[in-house]
Amino acid sequence: MGIRHIALFRWATGTTSEQVEAVEAALSRLPELIPQLKNYSFGADVGIGGDTYDFAVVADVASEADYLSYRDHPEHQAALAVIRPLLADRASVQFNIAGP
């Protein structure tokens, strides 16, 4: 039984495309740096839904212990330091999945 971690972000008014690109660059490094990440996806909302948040991250790990290792990993914390100043709102859930 694994854990799927989801975080949705809503960017503050005035957040630029360059700032979002910096977020994507920071996140894209994580799978190589954090071995607990079994599957990892993220991206900007594509604009086909109503009243959506702006960005999503999905991280699949093997256990609750691995989720905590990922959460507290210095490289993850460094990415959060890029994200936090841009946040207007955040929504998250961790739930059980069959894999990874």
Added chain:
Amino acid sequence: MGIRHIALFRWATGTTSEQVEAVEAALSRLPELIPQLKNYSFGADVGIGGDTYDFAVVADVASEADYLSYRDHPEHQAALAVIRPLLADRASVQFNIAGP
């Protein structure tokens, strides 16, 4: 290039475990009924994060057209009819993924 649809739910105060089980029963039927669903996962928050929503759904489809077919499918709408009366809040994103 596929689409990953994420919806996070926060249940209204007073929502019972039986009502959440009814949601899970309604959602569990959808992969058999909606051929556009390539990967589908959902579940209750496991309680290892701070200030989380209560429940997550992740639906992977092959295209924006398939997302719209899923969204508007009568069986999906029937599941939403179970979910909507329980909602205090909802957050969603659709973003591009390499698969499915």
